Amino acid sequence: MTKQIQVGKLNRLRIERESDHGLFLCDESGESVLLPNRYVTEQMQIGEETDVFVYNDSEDRLVATTEHPLAKRGEFALMKVTDIVSFGAFVDWGLPKELLVPKKMQKHPLEKGKSYIIHVAYDARTDRLVGDTHIGHYLRNNPKEMQSLREVDLLIVARTPMGYKVIADNRYEGMLFHNEIYEKISIGDRKEGYVKKIRDDGKLDLTLQPPGKAKEEIAVRKVCDALKEAETNTLPFTYKSDAEAIQQRFGISKKAWKKALTKLLDAEEITLHEEHISLKKRS
Incomplete structure (x- = not known):
């Protein structure tokens, strides 16, 4: 199967040719994308492969970067709102062009200067990446699928009277109870966690302590x-x-x-x- 450029993900692409603006990288189908001069290094040579993140620039053209965003397509991260416009809000996701969270993808209206857990989604209709705060839409609780889970990557998403709600491995919903926490944690922190129990509802009881x-x-x-x-x-x-x-x-x-x-x-x-x-x- 031919590997094609995937928007919002890391891509391994071949360096095809030079231009005044940077290097053109191509996939196996021949589709190319520009890696601007500011990301080009002396080690990059024509014919070799390099890993880049591909997204839409300020003019909605596909562009490559060697920088990594706070979250890639299908992932979650805590992002700060930098601007509010009539059609949505822009958040800082670690790249020069900010990520748009359209109004329809805001569970509650976002406020400038505040930070929220954002899911990076792909809009196939516009071929663009967008942010979404309806994080529950992207989580799945499948006890059978989760049986092999032991060590997981956690994102702290909310504090509750019982503990902290977390997202495990960018797909599962779980809980860290207060009596399992022996260090300071904050919303947006990423931690290594361990599965204690898979509940009947498919949610995970987790701990930060290895077994x-x-x-x-x-x-x-x-x-x-x-x-x-x-x-x-x-x-x-x-x-x-x-x-x-x-x-x-x-x-x-x-x-x-x-x-x-x-x-x-x-x-x-x-x-x-x-x-x-x-x-x-x-x-």
Whole structure:
């Protein structure tokens, strides 16, 4: 099957020829797109292939760039509204030409200066990329399809009394509960997450903590790294330290902290004092 240029996605294209304005890149069918001079590097040679993102420029012509947007076609990201016009709103998505969110694709009217979770969609009628805030339209909850999910990429989309709503792998709806969070997170943050449970409604219960031994190893590494970075290699923490203070300093639970401390003591990596711990000096 012949590979063709895909708008809104990364494309591997062959460098076909030079022009005064940049390099023309082509796909296997012979369709070409301009890579403007500002993105051309000395390493790019005629006949070689290069990876570029393709989108519509300010005059609605297809153009290539080596820059990456906050989200590609089919993906979500937190984007700030830069301008409101009669037919919609423009948002900053990390490229020179801002992304239009048409009025009909706004779940609620957008306000200039505010940031929203935006889905980058493709309008086949106009052959253009547009933004959409109806994020639920693009999520699917298929328990059978999700059985193999273990580690997922998360986008934090909203805070609720129970925790944070998230999008997993750009397609699934999930929840991070407050008692599973041991670090500061904000709307728009991207995190690595782990599936705890697939609910009957197809939504995911998630955690930021890796399972089993991996979780313990990460906690140990966090404590070691903090000690190495600390002045005199000491920290004012012990088994009796406050859970909230541990969470704020290390991003782990008190249970994980105690396990990490015990493991480091058994390995003779640290010394436990009455009011602090210290890294053992190696002779």
